[in-house]
Amino acid sequence: MEDLWTLFCGESVKSDTSGKPSGSSLLFQPTSCINHALIICFDVLLLIVLLFTFMRISSASSKIYKITPRFRGYSSLQIVSVILNGGIGFVYLCLGIWILEEKLRKNQTALPLRSWLVVLFQGFTWLLVGLTISLRGKHLQRTPLRLLSILASLLAGIVCALSIYSAILGEGMLVKIALDVLSFPGAVLLLLCVYKVYKHEGNEERDLYAPLNGEANGVSKTDSVDQVTPFAKAGFFNKMSFWWLNPVMRKGKEKTLEDEDIPKLREAERAESCYMEFLEQLNKQKQAKSSQPSLLWTIVFCHWKDIVISGFFAMLKILTLSAGPLLLNAFILVAEGKAGFKYEGYVLVLTLFFSKNLESLSQRQWYFRSRLVGLKVRSLLTAAIYKKQQRLSNVGRLIHSGGEIMNYVTVDAYRIGEFPFWFHQTWTTSFQLCLSLAILFRAVGLATLAALVVIIITVLCNTPLAKLQHKFQSKLMVAQDARLKACNEALVNMKVLKLYAWETHFKNAIENLRNEEYKWLSAVQTRKAYNDPIRSIPDVIGVVIQAKVAFARIVKFLEAPELHNGNVRHKRNMGSVDHAVLIKSANFSWEENSSKPTLRNVSFGIRPSEKVAICGEVGSGKSTLLAAILGEVPHTQGTEYIMGALSRKTVLLVTHQVDFLPAFDSVMLMSDGEILQAAPYHQLLSSSQEFLDLVNAHIETAGSERHTEVDAPQRQGSSVREIKKSYVEGQIKTSQGDQLIKQEEKEVGDTGFKPYVQYLNQNKGYLYFSIAAFSHLLFVIGQITQNSWMAANVDDPHVSTLRLITVYLCIGVTSTLFLLCRSISMVVLGLQSSKSLFSQLLNSLFRAPMSFYDSTPLGRILSRVTSDLSIVDLDVPFALILTVGATTNAYSNLGVLAVVTWQVLFVSIPMVYLAIRLQAYYFASAKELMRINGTTKSLVSNHLAESVAGAMTIRAFEEEEPLCMVLLPPGTFNSGFIGMALSYGLSLNMSLVFSIQNQCTLANYIISVERLNQYMHIPSEAPEVIKDNRPPSNWPEKGKVDICDLQVLGKCQLREAVQAKEQGLDSL
Structure with a gap:
């Protein structure tokens, strides 16, 4: 046994046990002989399970699949699994053969066996298991197949963890580490093949025997396949690449998108389905023995699968992002002539290319799936709020006014819908910090403690600031409720206000409430400005606080007392x-x-x-x-x-x-x-x-x-005749005139810089924006100077360490001051622009003639003074500067790379051109989709406002359900400059991504400015005071009104409605 151990490990058991590590401690050494032996044993176990699975093939299953020739094709998921796992297994075999060849060439012996045997075993097992599950899994029994895929995933997870630990310790071969890490996504694909593809095919097989009328399946056939989004029937590759979006994007490029061009949601994403799932889960919690059910956990239980899947992609993104610094060190070693093998540089380039592609793919899926969860949560909360307001008691209505209920739907539900995107940031940020500290510890040792101290101080400083922001955000929402309540009451009763000439008084009252809201908005935005130099952790804290405040307000409303008419x-x-x-x-x-x-x-x-x-x-x-x-x-x-x-x-x-x-x-x-x-x-x-x-x-x-x-009978008959007569006259007038309430107007096509100019034209906006942009440019120059100083002098013996760090620190502090100046300028810009836009909007609405209110549903106005104004207040200014900053960072990174390694321009310039073309392709549809979203929000707001006002009538006719359904729907530079070039190169990908992403986000937000501007220039009625027509000081001398040659034209009928000539009205 000892000879066999020596043959395998190259050392005796005695020498192995007498050394420093022994026993279970060797399990924590990734390259130890015990770990290699355990991995080979695990591979043998997988091969045994695979052999047992082949022996248990069910003849009944074989017969079933023989009569279904349409199953001979393979899905996109199977094809991707074959390519990835087959490639991993093949590269494993090639690497094992190469290690064996090198060992024979250098040492003239293949001993010890473990260095190449474990790689060959891994390659053979992974190739056989991967191809079998991916291609032949439908012919195998489900239970052994699932056991095989679970064991393969367990092995891949262990090997991946050991390899990451080996990379942190600086041990092991980089190519093998990359293969071990990639085997884990390959194992996940195998699990998806077993639990998704073959299960789906089994369901299709059972559908062959379903009744022709389709009743046994219980599937609704109300929606045509062409009307539902392609995402509903998209395959794995289609979903991963977002290819299913192309039909809508192509249509948006060719023509202006209309409502009928937008496909319907899948059944699972529709508001009705989301709300019913929420109610079902809530009823389950109520039936449990626990006390009051938690609405938060109810929502989490409804969508935990989607949250876990998006969390997996978030973790995958962080892991691939952390591979950058490890590859950076390997590139520097190759540049210094310390390559591990002949073609290590090419392998590193391929590994970098693959990791960056995987990082981009996982990040896109993380963002999309998180947004999808947010859409579902927002839909169910909107439906829940609507249903609640129909049952709200009188006491509840005194606490929650109609304006506040509107705010819950348009603002609070929107903020909660944005939170799932940031949810994974709460733990991925900590996970990324831990990985960064581990990599930093490997590079600089105990000096990592300095970075750890800075992180701890940052977190401790954010704790009191977070409490302040929570207070400010709560006060802001209360002030917003008060302002919206006053706006709602004034707009509903505008006819009365104009009749008694009370517009100015009520407009001043609303402006006073806006000033109170403006005070808390200033506090919230200024708090964000001081966070900007610290960045990601405060951003996450801010979003969490916004969601917490919004969710607490909605929960309070949903728990308000209801009508109890059981008696x-x-x-x-x-x-x-x-x-x-x-x-x-x-x-x-x-x-x-x-x-x-x-x-x-x-x-x-x-x-x-x-x-x-x-x-x-x-x-x-x-x-x-x-x-x-x-x-x-x-x-x-x-x-x-x-x-x-x-x-x-x-x-x-x-x-x-x-x-x-x-x-x-x-x-x-x-x-x-x-x-x-x-x-x-x-x-x-x-x-x-x-x-x-x-x-x-x-x-x-x-x-x-x-x-x-x-x-009585005579009077009753007279009344009936009068009613019928007035009804017939009304029908005739309606048929002769135009439609009173017309479709909501929206901009069409690319408006260019028009909405940006409208936003920056408010209260010295250009000045504040110029200061912010120039400050950010100085910040970028400071960063480049800082990195150039370190790269040029890190190996210079004439520059002392104290001088090196002092200059580096001074440049960093100066750059941070420029960044703070940028943030403060943007806060001032946002506050001044919001104040000016609201003032103009309010003046325009109160000076609008009554014909505007007769032809404009209240919801169109309310959606602008709620959701659109909230986006302009909180999101537009920071989206604007983030777009400028991300674009400047991207092109500055490209410039640094062009100076250090000009060859990168051959790849970067076509990529930038391609990115710009794709961005234009996206903008054509995205702008129209945001405009359609704005008009549909107006419909929801109008429906909600009317339902709140007519809740008693709706309940009287027992029409709650139908109305709810309406809503639902090796070189020249030293290693320092090489490291600098590589660090900028690794960030170039994310810089371009963030630049385009922020530009698209800003383009979506700026639609709110566009929508506000539509109601800022309403044709005004006559001025309140005309100096040339002022009556004398002693007016009126007598109580008499004379009407001479008065002509009143109805705007809808465009014909003379009333004509009175020389008719005198004497006062009583």
Whole structure:
């Protein structure tokens, strides 16, 4: 046994056990002989399981697949798995053969065996297992196949971890380390083949025997395949490369996209599906023995699979990103003539190319899948808020106004929808810091402690700042709610404001609320400015705080008290009771625990088909009685019966028009929350002095000379004829005129720099932007100077270490000051521009004529003063400077590379040109999609605003569900300059990516400025004060109004509507 160990390891067991490490400690040494022996044993186990799997092939399965020739093709996932795993296995075999050849050439012996035997075993096993699972897995039994794929993934994970640890220690061969790391994604592909592809094919096999009518499958056929997004049927390669987006992008390049050009979402992404899944998960938690279910964990449980998958891509991105510094050190060693083997430089280039491609792929998938989760969360929260407001009690409506509810949907749900993108940043940032510290420790040793101290100080400093930002963000949202509530009330009642000339007063009130909001917005944005030099950790903290505040507000709303009308007994059988409405000795109160109920001692009964009028003085409780019958007002005592299905119409009418009362079967007289008397009109007129006084007061006010006693049937027929006549006239006018509410206007095509100019034209915007851009340019120059100083003098013996570090530190501090100046300038720019844009928008809205409000749904205006204004306040200024900064960084990196290694221009210039062309290809569709998104948000906002205002009517007709469905839908330079060139080269990829990404993000955000500008130039009505037409100081001398040759033109009909000539109106 000892001879065999010596033959394998090259050392005896005794010498091995007498050395420094022994026993289990050798397991933590990646290149130890014990680890190599265990890996070979694991490979043998995999081959045994594979052999056992082949022996257990089911004859029944073989027969089934023989009759399905369409399964002979391979999916994109299988093809990618074959290429990756086959390539890894082949390179393993080539590497093992090369190691054996080199050992025979140098040492004239193949001993010890472990150095090349473990590589050959890895190559043979991986090639055989990978090709078998990828190509022949559908012919094997599922249980052994799953066991084989799990064991292969376990082996790949162990080998990958050992290789990463070996790379940190500086041990092992770089090519083998790269292969070991790549084997883990290959194992993941094998798992996907087993658990996704073959399971899907099994489902298709069972579908062959489904009934022709499709009922057994339970699949909805309402949507055509062509109407659903290609993402629903995209394969693995299609999803990884985003090729499924090409039809929409191509269409957007050829023409202006319209609503009908956008395909429908998959069933899983639709608001209805997301909300139903949320309700199902919430009900499961309520049925559990735990106490109050958590809405946060309910949402997490609904989407945990998507979160885990996006987290896997986030981790893969960090791992591939961390490979850069390791490759950087290997390149420097090759440049210094210390290559491990002859063609190590070529292998390093291929490894770098593959790792950068894998990094880009994983980052794109991370971003997309996180955004998709955010879309689902935003949809379900929007639906939940809408459903909640339909059941909100009166107490809840006093706490949460209509403007606040609108803010929950348009702002808070949007911020929460953005959070999943940043969620993985919370742990990947820490993971990346740990990897960076490990790599740094390998390079500089104990000097890493200095970097660790800086990181700890940064985190500790951010703790109190995070608490401040949480406070500022909460105050900002409260101020935003107050401002939006005032805007909502003013816009809804604009006709009244203009009738009484109160526009200026209300506009000033809204401006005061905006100033309060502006104060907290300044605090939040200034806090961001001081974070900018530190960057990623404060960014993550800021987004987490925004999401936390928004989520707490939505949770508070969803937990608000609801209407409890369970005591209202609804009857569906007409024969079971004699009354359509029956209330016995009931008290009703809007407020809980009120000492004096709003309605007291209410008792009455209304038979089917009766028409009952409810009258009384203002404030007597008439509307409250109707609300109580509808179940809107909680009753503290008594019983209430309501018929739900009234085939013969029962009418209860609250009216101040005494002329209509004779047409009713009964009249109820109310006063001070009580029903004084209920009787027919004539009987009540003769028996009640209060009712007689009410009728006489109305007659005197109206100046009517008509007799109060009118025959009821005659009066009823007259009223019906008048109603029909007015209805027919209205239909004729509507058909002759144009449509009153038209489709919302939006910009078309590429508007160029127009929205950017509109944004920078506000309050010295160009000055602040120029200061910010120039400061960032100086910061980039300082970084290049700093790195050049270090690269040029790190090996110079004439430059002392103290001088080297001092100059380096001074340049870094100066650059940081320029960066801080840039951030402060952008904060001032953002605040001044937001203030100016809102002021112009508010002036334009309050000076707009009533024809604008008659033809413009309220939701279009509210979507601009909520979501669009929030984006302009918080996102546009930093997106603008990040775009300038990322673009400057990208081209500065390219310039440094061109100076150090000019050959890179042969690759970089075509890549930059290709990136610009792809960006233009993307912009053509992205701008239109954002504009369509803006118009659809207006529809949602308008629908929500109308639903909030008419919640009582919706509940009265029991139409909550239908309305909810509407919403749902080796060289010349030294090693220092080589390291500098490589570090810039490694960052060039990400610089270009971030540059294009920030430009696209800014282009999406700037659409909000474009939408605000549409309502900043509304044709204004006449000025409030015209100096040349001012009346004399003693006006009016007498109470008389003369109208001479007045002509009023209706804008919709464009014809003369009213003409009055020399008609005098004398005041009473």
